[in-house]
Amino acid sequence: MTAAGLMRRRPGYYLVRMSLIAACYAAGWAAFALLGDSWWTLAVAAFLAVVFGQVALVAHDVGHRQVFRLRRASAWAGRIAGNLGIGMGYGWWQDKHSRHHANPNHVELDPDVEPDVLVWTRGQARAAKGLPRLIGGSQAYLFFPLLALEGINLHVAGVRALADRSLKQRRQEGLLLFTHFALYLGALFVVLPPGKAVAFLAVHQCLFGLYLGSIFAPNHKGMPTLTGDDRPDFLRRQVLTSRNVRGGWFTDLALGGLNYQIEHHLFPSMPTPHLRRAQPVVRRYCQELGIDYLETSLLTSYRQALRSLHDAGAPLRSAVAVTKA
Numbered sequence: 001m002t003a004a005g006l007m008r009r010r011p012g013y014y015l016v017r018m019s020l021i022a023a024c025y026a027a028g029w030a031a032f033a034l035l036g037d038s039w040w041t042l043a044v045a046a047f048l049a050v051v052f053g054q055v056a057l058v059a060h061d062v063g064h065r066q067v068f069r070l071r072r073a074s075a076w077a078g079r080i081a082g083n084l085g086i087g088m089g090y091g092w093w094q095d096k097h098s099r100h101h102a103n104p105n106h107v108e109l110d111p112d113v114e115p116d117v118l119v120w121t122r123g124q125a126r127a128a129k130g131l132p133r134l135i136g137g138s139q140a141y142l143f144f145p146l147l148a149l150e151g152i153n154l155h156v157a158g159v160r161a162l163a164d165r166s167l168k169q170r171r172q173e174g175l176l177l178f179t180h181f182a183l184y185l186g187a188l189f190v191v192l193p194p195g196k197a198v199a200f201l202a203v204h205q206c207l208f209g210l211y212l213g214s215i216f217a218p219n220h221k222g223m224p225t226l227t228g229d230d231r232p233d234f235l236r237r238q239v240l241t242s243r244n245v246r247g248g249w250f251t252d253l254a255l256g257g258l259n260y261q262i263e264h265h266l267f268p269s270m271p272t273p274h275l276r277r278a279q280p281v282v283r284r285y286c287q288e289l290g291i292d293y294l295e296t297s298l299l300t301s302y303r304q305a306l307r308s309l310h311d312a313g314a315p316l317r318s319a320v321a322v323t324k325a
Contacts, residue, residue, distance in 0.1 A: 001281070006256055006274040013273050014067045018058055024051045026086070028248040036191055040073030045200045049207035051310070052086045052151075056212055059085075063094045064268045070093070083176035086208075087184065089158020091167050101268055105241040106226040113225060117146065118309065121225055137317040140310035142211040147213030148206040155181075215254075217242065218245050219261040222308035223294070225281035237285055242296040243304075244279070251298065262293065 001007055035041050035312040059081040061067055068074045075090075082090035096111050107121060119136045122139040127159050128136050135142055161167055162174045188197040223241045231237060245251060246257035249279035257272035258264060264275060268296040296304065 001278060003272065004277075004281075006185060006278050007267065007270055008274075009066070009069065009274055011067075012272040013271065014058075014061070015265050018307050019049065021054045021058060025055065028205065029045060032187070033191060037193060037196065039196065039199075041192065045204035046207055049204050049211055052204075052208045053215065054099070054256070054306070055085045056088060057215070059088065059093075060216055060256070060258075061272055063090070063097065066269055066271045079169070081177055083158070083173055085178050086154075087158065087177060088154045089161050089173060089177060091169065091173050092161030092164075093154075094159050095167075101265065102165050103226070104238065104265060105220050105223055105232070106231070109225060118143070119316075120149075120221075120309075120310050121227075121312050122315050123227075125313055128316065133272040133316060136313040139313050140306045143217075143306060143309055144210070144214075147217070148210045150213045152207040152209065154209075154212075215256065215258060217305055218243060218255075218296075218298060219258060221305035222301070228247040235266070235289075236291060238262065239282075239291055239293060242294075243301055244293075245298050245301055248299065259298075272323035 001213075025048075028051055030046075032041055035044065058067075059078050062078045062081060065071070065074050068077060078094065082088040082093065082199040100110050100112045105113055105139045107113055107124070113120040115128060117130045117131055117135075118139050119125040119128050119132050122273055124132070125136050142189050150221075158177055162170055162177070164170075167173065185201075188200055192199075192200060194264070202249075218244065221242055223243055226232075226237075226241070239262050242261040242265050244262050245255065249258060251259050257275050260275035260279055263270065263278045266276065266282060267275075270278060283293050
């Protein structure tokens with residue numbers, strides 16, 4: 001990939017991409033201020049939900065050092081986009097995401113498959129307590145409604161992480177995070193009456209969470225999970241637990257290049273626009289080695305994820321049936 005130039009940074013691409021997103025961000029808030037006390041601001045809330053999702057995707061690329069060569073520049077760009085821009089704790093997210101990349105879909109090592117609200121395996125279902133036990137049997141039906149809360153979850157997790165003394169640059173993280181909350185809530189409740197401000201908040205945060213969750217859900221959900229000492233080599237660990245989503249330029253734009261999840265996991269610092277070019281090389285190499293390489297449509301990826309969630313919750317449905325009997 002290096003010889004083909006696919007690991008080379010693309011400053012021009014990211015300059016244009018980040019400038020366009022910044023312009024949309026500014027335009028959204030300008031429209032919010034100009035509309036003022038109007039229910040049309042809910043349309044602005046929906047627009048800004050998509051913009052916030054795109055900012056999160058930029059923070060993701062920055063976190064993988066696809067944009068800047070220096071770690072310090074990447075960290076500050078990530079904090080400005082994440083903490084200040086959308087209220088997401090960048091330091092907390094980067095730590096969590098790095099552990100995910102090292103061991104995707106490993107039940108004990110990947111924080112993305114911890115049974116905090118949902119259960120991802122039948123083993124987790126059998127051991128579930130509290131909320132996961134309560135909703136696990138029906139979690140496939142609740143998955144997308146729960147994604148609407150993902151935006152709020154990002155805010156809460158970022159604030160909670162500030163109590164962790166191991167978090168780097170805690171003061172800067174906290175200052176930027178609470179500056180975002182102050183400006184965001186201040187704008188809502190100064191420009192809008194309380195009822196409309198709450199409605200804007202609900203529409204914006206729920207659609208932001210739904211969009212963000214819908215971007216990440218196709219990547220690994222429903223793919224094989226690992227446990228214990230079940231850790232294949234790097235290539236198989238990344239390819240067999242990841243799923244690509246086929247599509248054209250709109251899919252690339254909407255999913256931020258994460259539809260090439262296999263290539264991204266194999267080469268996390270590869271700039272987003274190079275992932276499409278890397279795909280045929282990776283797919284051909286996997287075919288030569290006899291490694292399953294999965295690519296589906298977006299709808300099929302959701303079906304597979306929901307089917308897996310439904311299967312994982314089977315022990316909880318059986319327990320309810322036995323109790324009723």
